[in-house]
Amino acid sequence: xxxxxxxxxxxxxxxxxxxxxxxxxxxxxxxxxxxxxxxxxxxxxxxxxxxxxxxxxxxxxxxxxxxxxxxxxxxxxxxxxxxxxxxxxxxxxxxxxxxxxxxxxxxxxxxxxxxxxxxxxxxxxxxxxxxxxxxxxxxxxxxxxxxxxxxxxxxxxxxxxxxxxxxxxxxxxxxxxxxxxxxxxxxxxxxxxxxxxxxxxxxxxxxxxxxxxxxxxxxxxxxxxxxxxxxxxxxxxxxxxxxxxxxxxxxxxxxxxxxxxxxxxxxxxxxxxxxxxxxxxxxxxxxxxxxxxxxxxxxxx
Amino acid sequence: xxxxxxxxxxxxxxxxxxxxxxxxxxxxxxxxxxxxxxxxxxxxxxxxxxxxxxxxxxxxxxxxxxxxxxxxxxxxxxxxxxxxxxxxxxxxxxxxxxxxxxxxxxxxxxxxxxxxxxxxxxxxxxxxxxxxxxxxxxxxxxxxxxxxxxxxxxxxxxxxxxxxxxxxxxxxxxxxxxxxxxxxxxxxxxxxxxxxxxxxxxxxxxxxxxxxxxxxxxxxxxxxxxxxxxxxxxxxxxxxxxxxxxxxxxxxxxxxxxxxxxxxxxxxx
Numbered sequence: 141x142x143x144x145x146x147x148x149x150x151x152x153x154x155x156x157x158x159x160x161x162x163x164x165x166x167x168x169x170x171x172x173x174x175x176x177x178x179x180x181x182x183x184x185x186x187x188x189x190x191x192x193x194x195x196x197x198x199x200x201x202x203x204x205x206x207x208x209x210x211x212x213x214x215x216x217x218x219x220x221x222x223x224x225x226x227x228x229x230x231x232x233x234x235x236x237x238x239x240x241x242x243x244x245x246x247x248x249x250x251x252x253x254x255x256x257x258x259x260x261x262x263x264x265x266x267x268x269x270x271x272x273x274x275x276x277x278x279x280x281x282x283x284x285x286x287x288x289x290x291x292x293x294x295x296x297x298x299x300x301x302x303x304x305x306x307x308x309x310x311x312x313x314x315x316x317x318x319x320x321x322x323x324x325x326x327x328x329x330x331x332x333x334x335x336x337x338x339x340x341x342x343x344x345x346x347x348x349x350x351x352x353x354x355x356x357x358x359x360x361x362x363x364x365x366x367x368x369x370x371x372x373x374x375x376x377x378x379x380x381x382x383x384x385x386x387x388x389x390x391x392x393x394x395x396x397x398x399x400x401x402x403x404x405x406x407x408x409x410x411x412x413x414x415x416x417x418x419x420x421x422x423x424x425x426x427x428x429x430x431x432x433x434x435x436x437x438x439x440x441x
Numbered sequence: 442x443x444x445x446x447x448x449x450x451x452x453x454x455x456x457x458x459x460x461x462x463x464x465x466x467x468x469x470x471x472x473x474x475x476x477x478x479x480x481x482x483x484x485x486x487x488x489x490x491x492x493x494x495x496x497x498x499x500x501x502x503x504x505x506x507x508x509x510x511x512x513x514x515x516x517x518x519x520x521x522x523x524x525x526x527x528x529x530x531x532x533x534x535x536x537x538x539x540x541x542x543x544x545x546x547x548x549x550x551x552x553x554x555x556x557x558x559x560x561x562x563x564x565x566x567x568x569x570x571x572x573x574x575x576x577x578x579x580x581x582x583x584x585x586x587x588x589x590x591x592x593x594x595x596x597x598x599x600x601x602x603x604x605x606x607x608x609x610x611x612x613x614x615x616x617x618x619x620x621x622x623x624x625x626x627x628x629x630x631x632x633x634x635x636x637x638x639x640x641x642x643x644x645x646x647x648x649x650x651x652x653x654x655x656x657x658x659x660x661x662x663x664x665x666x667x668x669x670x671x672x673x674x675x676x677x678x679x680x681x682x683x684x685x686x687x688x689x690x691x692x693x694x695x696x697x698x699x700x701x702x703x704x705x706x707x708x709x710x
Contacts, residue, residue, distance in 0.1 A: 160540035164531035165547055168591065171528055176554055176588045179565035186568050239461035257696070258465045260705045264642075264692040265472060266649035268666050269685040272673050273471035276478060276486055276682065284474060284488040314467055321464075322708060329706075347453035375558035378651060382673060392560065399564055400655065405571075412564055419558070 186409035209410045215391070219418060222390040225305070225380070226373035226422075229312040230366045233320040236313070237365065241324035242354070245331070259325070263318040271382045274311045278302045278383065303385030311379045316372055320365040327361035328354070356437045363430025367423045374419050391415050472689050479682035486679050497683035507684060510668040514648050517583055517664055521647040522640050524587045529594030529643075530636065536595065537602040555592040559652030562589050567656045578659045585657040586647045593646055594639045600707060601635030634702035641698040642708075649688070 162169075190200040209215050244255045262270060277284045278301040286298040301307055331354070339349040355362075377392035384390075389397075395415055399408035478486045482494035501507050535541075536548045554562065566585040567577060575581065605628070613623040651666035658667050665684070672681055699705060 160538060162535055162539060162541040162543075162547060165535035165539070165551065168528040168532035168551055168595070169547065172550065172553070172588065172591070175566070175569075175584050176557070176562070179562075179569035180557075182569040182572055183561070183565040236460065236464040236467065239457045240464045242457065243461040255465065256705045257700075258468050260699075260708060261693060261696055262468050262472065263708065264645050264649075264696050264699075266651070266666060266685075266688050266692070268649070268651045268669055268673070269475065269688050270471060272669070272681060272685055273475045275673065276488075277471060277474060279486070279677075282485055282487065282677075284478075284486075287488060314471065317464065317468060325706070345447045345453075346450040347447075348449075350453065371556075372558070375560060377560060378670070392558075395564070396560065396655070399567070405568065408564065409568065412561055416558070416561055 183409055184413055186405055187413050190406070205406050205410045206413075209407070209414060215394075215411070215414065218389055218391040218394050219414070222374050222392060222415075223422070225308060225312065225390065226370045229309055229316065229373045230320075230369040232309070232313040233317050233369050234362060234366060236317060237320035237324055238355075238362075240321050241328045242350075244325050245328035256325075259318050259321045262315075263322075267315055268378060270315050271311055271379050274307070274314070274383055275302070278307050278310070302383065303388065305384075307383040308380050308388065311383045312373045312376060315376075315379065316369045319368050319372060323361045323365045323368070324358065327358050331357060359434045359437060360430060363426055363433070366430070367426040370426060371419055371423050374422065375415060391418075475682050476686045476689060478679060479686040481679045481682070484678070486677065486682065497679045498687075500678075500680045501683050501687070504680070507665075507668065507680075510663050510665045513579070513658075513662050514665040517579060517586065518644050518647040520583045521586045521590055522644045524583065525590050525594040525643040525647075526636065526640055528587070529591055529639065530598050530632075532591075533595050533598035533602055537599050538607065551595055552592045554588050557589075559589055559650060560656070563653040563656030566653075570657075576659075577657050579662060581657045582654060582659070582664065585653050586650060589650065589653050590643045590646050594643050597639040597642060597703065597707070598632070598635055601632055601703065605631050638699045638702040638707070641695045641702075645692055645695040648691070 187205055188201055188203065190197040190202065240255065240259065244252060244259075247255065279286070283298070283301060285301060286295075289295045290298065335357070336349050336353050339353050340346065344352070375392050377390065377396045380388050380390045380393050381396075384393075391411065392415060395408055395411045398404045398411060402408075474488060478488055478490055479497055480493050480495070481487060481490040482492040482496065532551050536544070536551060539547075541547075562585055566581055566588075570576065570581050609627055609631075610623050613627045614620070618626065649666060651670050654664050654667050655670065658664050663671075665688075669681065669684060696705070699708070
């Protein structure tokens, strides 16, 4: 009995430190339940009740807010803009990211380290600072790009760069570029090269091999990157606000404004719910398209 | 077998190198331009800067509002880093070594916050707090940012834990070390670099965050990104470039820490 007691305590310790149980994760799980799940439920619920000065008026469940938002042309126009801005910028990032990832996989030593630093350093830099950088470059009267173009004699009048769709697209694309490069890097650097060698030995050109072997093999990573960049662009409200100007609105900008500026929390909650659910729907569609393409590739090979 | 490059491959290679070069410049140039214009001696931004001066850096440190917000950001981020590690590292243990029913669901739930836009986490926290008459404050900011940053701490720890050999722990136990000693002298030292990287990454994500902070931070004690967010919209002083350059410098330091502990490639997984 006496010999058993310490042993029992030891095994209790062991269970916690090295054991196979769920216990070490319990604090984090509880924390996320209280500070993520309950707040999300509140956000969802706020769209379906009447709120008076930050307090919920009891017994006022209503679908009217959602119904009103879904019948609002403005909401659909904003969603459409959010969608095409996010879609275009994800396609742009893919075209810019793929060559970087491919070059990284082919390079060694210092060059490889430099590419990695170029990709990771923006990732760790505040998105706000990076949006500000574009404000400086595209800026109003004193934008750096206009100053340069005028001093080079390319244009004689400053171009209107800021507060346009293009400014928003450029900013989104550049800021989210690392999110596309990183998944591609991992996949391209560790790929099995035997199929490419076979293709080259059989007389295919490098370019042909690139498009027929390398790109199809990376389809899952391409679509993972597209889904990620789409999601972060679709929900980004900083870039449209700073680079699109005060009158430029997307669904995400509208959610921010209703919550913080207009203080209409009911509408903010409804729009946030619409934003989140449509975002998930688009992301699922992108992932499904990727899976389909990957299966089709396998069947073709 | 030596083959001469086909014309199409010369063209293909050139296009590839051109686009890659353009992307790499696009990635780093904006930050370098911000650093360059922060040394502008005049009251407005020009590129290249018309001279070299540190006056805007002096103006940042003379600006009470900015120094206060830097202070708020520092201690909020430290708190988030501490909370993130305390919750995240044990959770990573269960995620990697656990063999309990529902492990897949538990792992998915632990990483769920990274599926949520920062804005949604911020608004949800604001509404949830309001329900209990709990206002946006440092405490709310710390809690919401911990939710936002938890997956980073968990993922970096998980990646390292998955690479550890559990047999080393068993060997330690067989040689007579108790579980606590094994943990302190075998597991923890191996985990050390990952913990440093997880802390560094969590800290910078908390420090840089604006999407969560805009909704949850105290209006009278704004963290730096929120302060900058308002400043950028209504002002064009080169002082903003100086603060931004300082933030870029901080993120560069963090990058060095991550590179020397777990390596930068780890961030891609």
